[in-house]
Amino acid sequence: MSLDLGALPEGAIRGDRLWKRFRDDDRRWKIGHQVKAKVDQWRHQDESYWRYVLRDVSFEIAPGESVGLVGPNGSGKSTLLKLLTGTMYPYAGTLAVEGRIGALINLSAGIVSDLTGKDNIFLYGSLLGLKRAEVAKKYDQIVEFADLQEAVDRQIKFYSSGMQKRLGFSVACHLDPAILLIDEVLAVGDATFQQRCLNRMQQVVESGTTLVLVSHDLAAVEGTCNRCLWLNDGVLLADGPIRDVLGIYRQWIEEVSEQLQGVKGEIEILKATATDGDRGSPRSDEPMEVRLVVQSDRAYHTTFFLGVSEGPATPIFVLRYNGHLEEGENEVVCMMRHLPLPRGRFYVWVYAKDNRNKQLLPWHPACFFDVIGNRLQRAPRGIIRLSSVQVTGDWTIS
Amino acid sequence: MKCGREIFPIEQIGTSLFDMVLAGIPFGLLFVRYQYMPTSTIYWVIPLFALQMALTIGLGLALSTLSVYFRDIRQVIGGIMTVGLFISPVAYPLSSIPPSYRLPLSIVNPFVPLIDGYRPAILFHQKPDLHLLGPAAVTCVVVMIVGYVVFRRTEIGIADVA
Ligand SMILES: Nc1ncnc2c1ncn2[C@@H]1O[C@H](COP(=O)(O)OP(=O)(O)OP(=O)(O)O)[C@@H](O)[C@H]1O
């Protein structure tokens, strides 16, 4: 047990050396099996049953902070949120959470699918300890935000999964929580709703609510939070300002996906670089040179595709070139005259096929580069930008 | 303040109570139809009901969490209820049980004196048999306490296995 340094202020969270373990046991439903397990435990042979999902995680979050929680699949993010809501209890360590919690962790939690949307709003409110009148005051806002006016009187089981998530998010963040816990909201909603969620989270944070946001959409985390926790395999690897932590996290992802490099089709990329043409980092609006050293076993008429992405396989833009590859090592150079990218890290993806449409090289990342330049200009609220292309313009008003 | 998870099994009991109230309406109508006044011992219904609630809540709390851990319990409960119906004086009077069996049966199954207590208290101007009800009351209270403790201790891991 930790020493308790007095009561926490409303909206604060403190986790102290938290551990969580699960039993990997597909026969736990059977009473006889449980008895056997108890006997084993009694004989001290039981440790092998347990898998530790959170290991010695300690952190403290002050009221009003907005914290992103990132990490690869299965690293224990959702588990940590469930501990925060009190759905699960830690195996060891102490956890103090002060204030009302609004949470959207999994779709079905707190939602009764036989009730209508309207009933569920009131039910959820009363589970949080709100009076009916208090919920009624917020009711219109909730429905309007979720944009479900025509569906509130329908049973939840007939909602689409996006509609359920809308309702869940709307309820969670409108009932004046002191702490808002959000796990992957953005995954299901349509584009407009995603943006509205982001805006709403921004407002909620501005109003002084503590936010913990779990997402694999790092841009969204970066835009919403000012601090970040990185969980990896149950261990808290980093805790700090959002840019620093996301920086090393992205780098780590890159290292992991580097195993993708050296992908071999009919031809092979030996080396790939993206520079300003002179070994320096490329700059916004300046020329950029991508240089590929390609090894080929024979001569090909080739079509190269070169894409630039923020990490995932969907490129921001694509360049295409028809050329002739000789047997042996070839150097393929692509010079872009104006790089329309803002500051940040980007990835070069490559694909090649021959003139009979046979794939020579699968679509895969070849290298990354960091652009020096201005930060991406923000779109107005409620407007979704599809990709982070930055074009500088000369403006006049007359 | 967030409400505890006890609310869920107790809510189920509440639902059943509502059923019982509805079922009581025709019963009340029968009293009117036959112009039969409930007897003066009717106040015994209150302690009987309190004990019944204690017993039900205790069982409900314990079984609710245990049946999450052991799914079989849900299947078995139906059978146990049927057996319980036959070892309780629902369809037969307690007097048809040999006197020497009554006390042990009441201790093991407190529903015996509870069910047997309602009828005479409402209809026949008789107090329940306190020699049976006393020990059964102890069982009820013990079941409630044990049920609550079991619930508290098993509730912790529910989300891990559900
Ligand atoms: N109730 C449970 N019983 C057993 N194992 C569990 C349970 N809940 C989670 N786990 C395991 O704990 C680990 C962490 O899961 P968790 O859901 O917290 O991951 P996550 O970080 O949220 O991943 P994702 O990014 O995919 O959402 C996983 O290996 C998962 O299989």
Ligand SMILES: [Mg+2]
């Ligand atoms: Mg998760």
